[in-house]
Amino acid sequence: MKISELDKKKVLVLGTAKSGIAAATYLVKTGAVVTVNDGGTPSENDVKTLETLDVETVFGSHPLSLLEGIELIVKNPGIPYQIPLLEAAMEQGIPIWTEVELAYRSTEADWVAITGSNGKTTTTTLVHELLKRGSKRVHLAGNIGFPAVEIAQQATAGDLIVIELSSFQLMGIETFKPVSAAFLNLSPAHLDYHGDVASYGEAKARIFSKMDASGRLVVNADDKGVMRLSETAKAERLTFSRQQNAYAHVEDGMILIDQTAILPVSELALGGGHNLENVLAALTLIEPFDISLEAVQEVLRTFGGVAHRTEYIGEFVGRKVYNDSKATNNVATEAALSGFQSPIIWLCGGLERGADLTPLGSAMTHVKHVIGLGETGQRFADLAHDQNVAATVTREMEEAVSVAFDVSEPGDIILLSPASASWDQYKTYEERGEHFIRSVQKTGGAAK
Structure with missing residues (x-):
């Protein structure tokens, strides 16, 4: 089905949110006859947008009657194919696209x-x-x-x-x-x-x-x-x-x-x-x-990367600083630690969830000082001692960052990669990462 063939075609948009609203808006422009269905309750903004479009709307469930006369479904990617409405559509041979296919053809x-x-x-x-x-x-x-x-x-x-x-x-x-x-x-x-x-x-x-x-x-x-x-x-x-x-x-x-x-x-x-x-x-x-x-x-x-994912913050008094606050488990932190050849001052720790920290030992080849903070701070310090690496336990982020600058030298890496969730002190890993960045700018900037 070509985009030019959508005029007067009956199309069901399944799901709202950004992709669903964008798909419905575009389909109306092509001349399609559009019904928008959401099994839940769309946001107030989505409802207001849909009210400005020439579409029918059905919210709260996915009734099979929606398929009557439908020639194409454009569905939100997160909606599973196993719901009865989509299973029935597949049995009837109705094409089911995600918004990407619609975009590609347009x-x-x-x-x-x-x-x-x-x-x-x-x-x-x-x-x-x-x-x-x-x-x-x-x-x-x-x-x-x-x-x-x-x-x-x-x-x-x-x-x-x-x-x-x-x-x-x-x-x-x-x-x-x-x-x-x-x-x-x-x-x-x-x-x-x-x-x-x-x-x-x-x-x-x-x-x-x-x-x-x-x-x-x-x-x-x-x-x-x-x-x-x-x-x-x-x-x-x-x-x-x-x-x-x-x-x-x-x-x-x-x-x-x-x-x-x-x-x-x-x-x-x-x-x-x-x-x-x-x-x-x-x-x-x-x-x-x-x-x-x-x-x-x-x-x-x-290019410093995406926020909170081994994000390069900058160089402060000769130290390169990285924010990897999104690393909430061993695997993510192992990957971060393995990416540097220079000496690393590693800030780590957070919510206590009983994880086994010993696998991190093999990734500590270039770590010269561990700074533990949060509920698991002492456990990370114990891991450091087992690897014959110096360690300091701190209570909160600003103190940890201050210690990091004190124990580091020009040419070193200062890396926040907690290998722990943030919820002992922060609502999200983003909040933790932003506090780290502010602390680095305050401490590192003052040291210049």
């Missing part, structure tokens, strides 16, 4: 798409920053920007739309065909939605299902699941790895893309081992778009 712009279990947001944001240095007009869409169908209306032929895609969104595409796409990694997630890891992986793999030999598919050489799923891809498949066995890799501390030296790893503003992989993926994704090496280097030296 523009002649080219798409650069990123999926994976981890790192999507950082990689997508970095790709957007890099592509902005080129000659094409670039737009950011999806979960970290505006709804894709809104952005698609602003884009024209020759433009680029960069989008982060979840497995939920990818399950509702039919013709979506990016010119450059990345499948970063695969680990068990959203199994309540997909049922099992195999189904989850297959949903992710839909990102390249319509790509052909003219497209570029960037995949993680070290992820067996990703490599297996991408074996059937028709697009040119290029790999990335921190090892020397990939198209994009690291050799003697230098980032190489197809043997072209880009930048020493030590000069990256973006910290964390996982973020090095994100950088390799991003550079491979944008290679066809002729961004100058100088522009690429400038972005890599200044």
Whole structure:
């Protein structure tokens, strides 16, 4: 079904929120006859917006009678396919799209798409920053920007739309065909939605299902699941790895893309081992778009990442400071610690949930001082002592940051990566990270 064929077609928009409202607004413009259905109660703002549109609305349930005469469903990605309404629609052969498919069909712009279990947001944001240095007009869409169908209306032929895609969104595409796409990694997630890891992986793999030999598919050489799923891809498949066995890799501390030296790893503003992989993926994704090496280097030296995810805060009296407040478990913190070669002053601790901290010991190779705070502060200090690393226990953030500057030297890394939830002292990890940043600016700024 082409967008031009939607005039007078009966379309059901399932779910409100940003994507649902954007889809309904666009569909009305195409001349479609639109019904908007939400199983719950939409927000007051959504209700007001819908009242300005020529649509019918049904709230509070998903009655099967809604399917009468319906020729297309555009559904919110988070609504499972197992609800009776969608099961009946599938039995009747009614196409079910997510808003991404609608957006793709509504523009002649080219798409650069990123999926994976981890790192999507950082990689997508970095790709957007890099592509902005080129000659094409670039737009950011999806979960970290505006709804894709809104952005698609602003884009024209020759433009680029960069989008982060979840497995939920990818399950509702039919013709979506990016010119450059990345499948970063695969680990068990959203199994309540997909049922099992195999189904989850297959949903992710839909990102390249319509790509052909003219497209570029960037995949993680070290992820067996990703490599297996991408074996059937028709697009040119290029790999990335921190090892020397990939198209994009690291050799003697230098980032190489197809043997072209880009930048020493030590000069990256973006910290964390996982973020090095994100950088390799991003550079491979944008290679066809002729961004100058100088522009690429400038972005890599200044791009600090996404807020609270190994976010580069800046350099204060010779110390590089990173905020990784979102790291609320061992796995996330291990990845952050492994990404630095310089001595690390590690601020950690938070809510006591009884987690086993011993696996973190193997990631402490470059840690020279541990500063424990919050309910688990003493446990992290005990872990440090077991690793023959100096430690200090503090009560709150400003004290911890003050100690970090006292015990560090120029050239050191000051890293907040708590490996603990924030709820002992803060409502959210964002609040914790923002307090850390304010404390660094106060203490580090005064030390200049």
